[in-house]
Amino acid sequence: MRFVFTCKPTFVTQYRRFSSNMANNSDGNVSWNKQIGTTGEYKRASRTFRNKVTADGSSGFKAEKGRYHLYVSHACPWANRTMIYRKLKGLEEVISVNVVDYFLDSKTGWSLLNKDPASTLDTVNGAKYLKEVYFKADPNYDNSFTVLVLWDKQTNTIVNNESAEIIRMFNSEFNEFATNKELDLYPSHLRSKIDEINDWVYPNINDGVYKCGFARSQEAYDHAVHNLFEHLDKVEDILSKNRYLCGDTFTEADVRLFTTLVRFDLVYNTHFKCNIKKLKEYPNIWEYTKEIYQMKGVADTIVVEHIKKHYYMSHTSINPFGIVAAGPIVDYTVPHNRGQLGK
Numbered sequence: 001m002r003f004v005f006t007c008k009p010t011f012v013t014q015y016r017r018f019s020s021n022m023a024n025n026s027d028g029n030v031s032w033n034k035q036i037g038t039t040g041e042y043k044r045a046s047r048t049f050r051n052k053v054t055a056d057g058s059s060g061f062k063a064e065k066g067r068y069h070l071y072v073s074h075a076c077p078w079a080n081r082t083m084i085y086r087k088l089k090g091l092e093e094v095i096s097v098n099v100v101d102y103f104l105d106s107k108t109g110w111s112l113l114n115k116d117p118a119s120t121l122d123t124v125n126g127a128k129y130l131k132e133v134y135f136k137a138d139p140n141y142d143n144s145f146t147v148l149v150l151w152d153k154q155t156n157t158i159v160n161n162e163s164a165e166i167i168r169m170f171n172s173e174f175n176e177f178a179t180n181k182e183l184d185l186y187p188s189h190l191r192s193k194i195d196e197i198n199d200w201v202y203p204n205i206n207d208g209v210y211k212c213g214f215a216r217s218q219e220a221y222d223h224a225v226h227n228l229f230e231h232l233d234k235v236e237d238i239l240s241k242n243r244y245l246c247g248d249t250f251t252e253a254d255v256r257l258f259t260t261l262v263r264f265d266l267v268y269n270t271h272f273k274c275n276i277k278k279l280k281e282y283p284n285i286w287e288y289t290k291e292i293y294q295m296k297g298v299a300d301t302i303v304v305e306h307i308k309k310h311y312y313m314s315h316t317s318i319n320p321f322g323i324v325a326a327g328p329i330v331d332y333t334v335p336h337n338r339g340q341l342g343k
């Protein structure tokens, strides 16, 4: 009897806590909850701060050492793009960074409370929540409070919150300060090819995994998952002949694809039901993913704990109890074989 008496209240308390936090199985104010189309398909909203940092300052935002600051999530594939560029271009001393906590609370949004060793406080604005940074830039802001954010410490505003644009700035506009200024991931002779690849990789693969995970009808999910794997088949075919997506040159298109691939078996396969195959079952894509992971500096930007805990714990509409799956163990450090395809 004593056992029953002491254990039962604990169970009841835990049960109540879950049911009040996770009411209706909805994810409250986070943007993915508001982006559902008429047949249950997920539709990503566009971003709102779209200014540009330029080397000459003609845009009003001149590239300068120490002037700009990134707010990122280690979980987020879009933010990860910028962290990889920052490493590869040698911009660590030029662009400062703060990292949000992995848990995205549906009521407060991203927090900067430094709840675990891989996250940080806000060292620039002293914000506890990312939304405060958005409101500082625009008190009337009424869109979603997404990572990543490129902040200008001089004019106290958000320059841009769209990763596709920020990586182009990092690639070319900060070369005066970059320790690896020679690296050009958007070279002029490959631009149309890179754009063409981005045009189908983004909606079908980068965003395609989210369309599977956030689908709210069987029809929407079926369409999204088959479409995703058709495009992964296409990537596998390209990578069976070429070392990289655009041939023998590593480019922006590869970085953009990689940040989805590196999360694939860790979370998308199970949590987003992208499970027709595991990434490991695509021999060329798997080797290619390991090759990019092993490029100097890239592994430093991949924080597996944040990736897994963020997805499994934050998306309560699809994983109501926030239980983090134990597996699979994915080892990206095993030597890759991509050297046999040249260069």
Ligand SMILES: N[C@@H](CCC(=O)N[C@@H](CS)C(=O)NCC(=O)O)C(=O)O
Pocket: 029, 030, 031, 032, 047, 073, 075, 076, 077, 078, 079, 144, 145, 146, 147, 148, 161, 162, 163, 164
């Ligand atoms: N297109 C944006 C997407 C940014 C985005 O959707 N970020 C997610 C995290 S992966 C976010 O912050 N979501 C918060 C929310 O939906 O409220 C980019 O590439 O920068």
